[in-house]
Each structure stands twice: as structure tokens, then as C-alpha cells.
Amino acid sequence: MSILKSFFRSREKPTNQSLTSPTRFLFGQTTAGKVVTEQSSMQMTAVYSCVRILAEAVAGLPLHFYQYQKGGGKEKALEHPLYFLLHDEPNSEMTSFVFRETLMTHLLLWGNAYAQIIRNGKGEVVALYPLQPERIQVHRDEQKEIYYLYTVENGKQVKLPKTEVLHILGLGFDGLVGYSPIAMAKNAIGLAIATEEYGSKFFANGANPGGVLEHPGTLKDPIRIRESWNATFGGSSNAAKVAVLEEGMKYTPISISPEQAQFLETRKFQINEIARIFRVPPHMVGDLEKSSFSNIEQQSLEFVKYTLDPWVTRWEQAMTKALLTPDEKKEYFIKFNVDGLLRGDYQSRMNGYATGRQNGWMSANDIRELENLDRISDEEGGNLYLINGNMLPLKDAGAFANTKESEEENDEILEVEESEGSESRLERGSPRANSLSQWANR
Incomplete structure (x- = not known):
């Protein structure tokens, strides 16, 4: 076909x-x-x-x-x-x-x-x-x-x-x-x-506005007078002209x-x-x-x-x-x-992007794409989703404070702050200490 x-x-x-x-x-x-x-x-x-x-x-x-x-x-x-x-x-x-x-x-x-x-x-x-x-x-x-x-x-x-x-x-x-x-x-x-x-x-x-020309007598040619009036005073170019009425004529607007x-x-x-x-x-x-x-x-x-x-x-x-x-x-x-x-104004958009970025449901490239900007490579963290570190699942709230191990972890943290070269000691410590070491080496 x-x-x-x-x-x-x-x-x-x-x-x-x-x-x-x-x-x-x-x-x-x-x-x-x-x-x-x-x-x-x-x-x-x-x-x-x-x-x-x-x-x-x-x-x-x-x-x-x-x-x-x-x-x-x-x-x-x-x-x-x-x-x-x-x-x-x-x-x-x-x-x-x-x-x-x-x-x-x-x-x-x-x-x-x-x-x-x-x-x-x-x-x-x-x-x-x-x-x-x-x-x-x-x-x-x-x-x-x-x-x-x-x-x-x-x-x-x-x-x-x-x-x-x-x-x-x-x-x-x-x-x-x-x-x-x-x-x-x-x-x-x-x-x-x-x-x-x-x-x-x-x-x-x-x-x-339109009106009536009144004459006390009888007009022989009223059409000629009307046309003469319109030609002289009609149109925006003739506005504000002074009219001269003869033989007792009178102009009366009716509109x-x-x-x-x-x-x-x-x-x-x-x-x-x-x-x-x-x-x-x-x-x-x-x-x-x-x-x-x-x-x-x-x-x-x-x-x-x-x-x-x-x-x-x-x-x-x-x-x-x-x-x-x-x-x-x-x-x-x-x-x-x-x-x-x-999209709202610039400040409103930036506040919205910051909320999405901090809560982990928007990456830098997601934001840049909405703003018509070039994407960032993966090596530079363009597609990385981040979240605030102080947020925990509700079921884990207070879990560390209620264990004896948390007290030992606090002591080890103090030792890290007071002494240098304590990495070998931390390696033998608790998972909390290990996580701190991993965070410090990022």
C-alpha cells in the first residue's frame, strides 16, 4: 500500500x-x-x-x-x-x-x-x-x-x-x-x-453624541444642511470646533x-x-x-x-x-x-530541592536535570543519594543507650579523642568504634 x-x-x-x-x-x-x-x-x-x-x-x-x-x-x-x-x-x-x-x-x-x-x-x-x-x-x-x-x-x-x-x-x-x-x-x-x-x-x-438641528422656520433643503453639518463637525479631526448657527437654529443632543x-x-x-x-x-x-x-x-x-x-x-x-x-x-x-x-520562584525551588536532597529521594543530577543543567559524572557523586546521619528507624531508637556495650563504646570514643595512634586499639573494639574508623577514612 x-x-x-x-x-x-x-x-x-x-x-x-x-x-x-x-x-x-x-x-x-x-x-x-x-x-x-x-x-x-x-x-x-x-x-x-x-x-x-x-x-x-x-x-x-x-x-x-x-x-x-x-x-x-x-x-x-x-x-x-x-x-x-x-x-x-x-x-x-x-x-x-x-x-x-x-x-x-x-x-x-x-x-x-x-x-x-x-x-x-x-x-x-x-x-x-x-x-x-x-x-x-x-x-x-x-x-x-x-x-x-x-x-x-x-x-x-x-x-x-x-x-x-x-x-x-x-x-x-x-x-x-x-x-x-x-x-x-x-x-x-x-x-x-x-x-x-x-x-x-x-x-x-x-x-x-448625536443630536437634532432645530430651525424656527421651514427648511427648503434639510438634507443639504445635515450633510454640511456632518462634513464640518463630524469625525475626530473636527472635534472641539466652534459651531456657528444661523437663522435661529439650535443644536440639541439626544443621545x-x-x-x-x-x-x-x-x-x-x-x-x-x-x-x-x-x-x-x-x-x-x-x-x-x-x-x-x-x-x-x-x-x-x-x-x-x-x-x-x-x-x-x-x-x-x-x-x-x-x-x-x-x-x-x-x-x-x-x-x-x-x-x-x-515551578515556583527561585527561592522556593531551592528550598524544595534541599529538602529532597537531604531526605535521600533526589540526587544532584535529578536536581540539575530539572534546572536544565549538565549532569555530573558518577565519579563526582552526581547520582549519589544522601540522607542525614542523625536519623534512625523508629524501632532502633534508644537501642544503644540500653545496652552495656554502649558504655564501653563511649569509653573507647574518649580514648580515640585523647590519644593518637589508637587505631590498633579500635580495631579490637566494638562495631561502633569500627564504624567511626570507617567514617574517618572516607
Whole structure:
């Protein structure tokens, strides 16, 4: 079986083509009077910022392909072809960062991310290409097997079996297709678009609200007068001009001011509302009103735990399900490394390392690897595990003090301190003396 041809084209001309999908009814006109789609929502700075933060965070995490060790633990499966595809280049036109960033953007806007799996004659995965989520539909055949219909450039639909598609889905109602966060929150985003547009028009009109020109008599050409007024005093470049009214004309504003409409408060609330949709801390989208040096670090840790971890788990399980055979799942696994994002400040890390080092569950190389430092050789004690010498098992507490031999050991210790050359005497002494001699010769 030859390698299948990919439907992905990196230089494909962008189009506005979209298919009727199960979530399409959720898009369209909002209560604020604005049409919200995946593309139009990205024009909102808050939406763009949240999508970029999450997409870059997932794309920037180290992604490794591991193999279980027989004695326990794990090691990187560097020789497996999937390691290079996931960690470096999923295809000849993309890096791993760009590939994951693209799919994560699809996942955040459409609720689904798809990639075509290219295999060689042996059935091994040799490439992954992203598919446009608005062009794909999920169906079941007569045997209840899932398949995907993908619309290519000429409008033709191609049927893809589930073994040729990597599908990462977001929150949904049936476990087969995710629902778009943009569609589910279209009214909140529509209100944000409406308030932003209102502010733009307000300043475009010279920061002056609309009003009425009143004339005591009858005007022969009111349209000409209105156009002349707008041309003279409309726009931000004409702001603060002095108006001269003739023939008893009077200008009366009729619109409420932005302060009365709580324009700024509404815009600020909608930014927090959009950040809430994507579960992004407000300080990460530029709202520092309720943030301080004492709580920003905690919010950042909660962002990793409650926001990134669920997305990362979706990625790991979807890739394991689609890319590994049943036998490989018993031997290999895919894992994102989020430890770097969970690290605290320098002082907190050093205190934690000191605790691990002194209690014997971290070596110097374990610590240096976490800090991205070069390893130390075994001759220099890089893999040596140490523990404090004053710690004993609970069952041995007081054992030496309750024996007569302990008194003899104390006498011998005094002799060692008072006299030099007593090594021969210590050799005939107790095990305690021997242990002291061994410690002194280290």
C-alpha cells in the first residue's frame, strides 16, 4: 500500500466556505445585533488574546514519546518514528510548535481539531497534516463505525476512516463531536463587539453624541444642511470646533453619554466574561485590577492545573488512541511535560530541592536535570543519594543507650579523642568504634 496523498496545502487560498454542521445553528445573529462566527470573534482583542495564550501554551510544552522500562520508570523512545513526528516535525512543512498551535486554535474556536494520518506500507505513521474543521463532518456507517467526510477544494467530498484521522474534541454532548465555545457564548462575544463598535463610532464622530438641528422656520433643503453639518463637525479631526448657527437654529443632543451608558464598565466586564469562557486568569489578558504580586503566582499555577491540564489530557489520550496500535499502547505512551510551568520562584525551588536532597529521594543530577543543567559524572557523586546521619528507624531508637556495650563504646570514643595512634586499639573494639574508623577514612 503506497503512502496516501495529503489533503493539506500550506499555500492554499483562504476561502469563506463552510459546511452546515451540527453546531452551525448556534452561530449567526446575536441579541446585541452582531453576527458572531469563528473568524469575526477573533477580531475581539480578548478572544484573540485567550486563543493565543492557550494555543501557544500547549504548543510550547515539551512533548515526548516514552517507553515503559521493565524494572519500572520510563525512558524516551528516541528510536521510534513517532518521537521525531511529535517532538520535531509532524510533516515536511510544519514544526511541532506550529502544528500544535494550529490544531489548538481550531479546538478553541470550533471545538474540534482534526489531522490526517499518513501511513506507509507497513502501517507506520509517517506524517500528520491538519484538516480544516469547518470542512469536515462526522458520521456513522451502517455498521455503526465512525467515518469522516472532508470537502476538498473542488467541492468533492472524500470519505476518511477513523484510522486515518486524529480527532481531538472539546466539550460536547455526545462524546463524538465537540461544541464550539464561540458558538455557545455568542451573545457575550456579540455584546463585546457591539460595545467596541459603539466606542469606535463615538470617537469617529468627534466624541460628540448625536443630536437634532432645530430651525424656527421651514427648511427648503434639510438634507443639504445635515450633510454640511456632518462634513464640518463630524469625525475626530473636527472635534472641539466652534459651531456657528444661523437663522435661529439650535443644536440639541439626544443621545445619552458614554458615562450614563456605563460604556467603560461594560467593556471591562465583557473582557472578563470572555476570559471566563476560556478559563484564562484576567491578568493574562491585561486586566490587573484585582491582581497583585502575592496572588499572580498562585493564579498562574491554577491556570496550569485547571485550564491547561484538561486540554493536555485531551491531546495525550487522543494521540494515544489514534497513533498507537493495541500492542504499542502496552509499551509506549505520550506525555506533555508541564513541570516547568508548575515551578515556583527561585527561592522556593531551592528550598524544595534541599529538602529532597537531604531526605535521600533526589540526587544532584535529578536536581540539575530539572534546572536544565549538565549532569555530573558518577565519579563526582552526581547520582549519589544522601540522607542525614542523625536519623534512625523508629524501632532502633534508644537501642544503644540500653545496652552495656554502649558504655564501653563511649569509653573507647574518649580514648580515640585523647590519644593518637589508637587505631590498633579500635580495631579490637566494638562495631561502633569500627564504624567511626570507617567514617574517618572516607
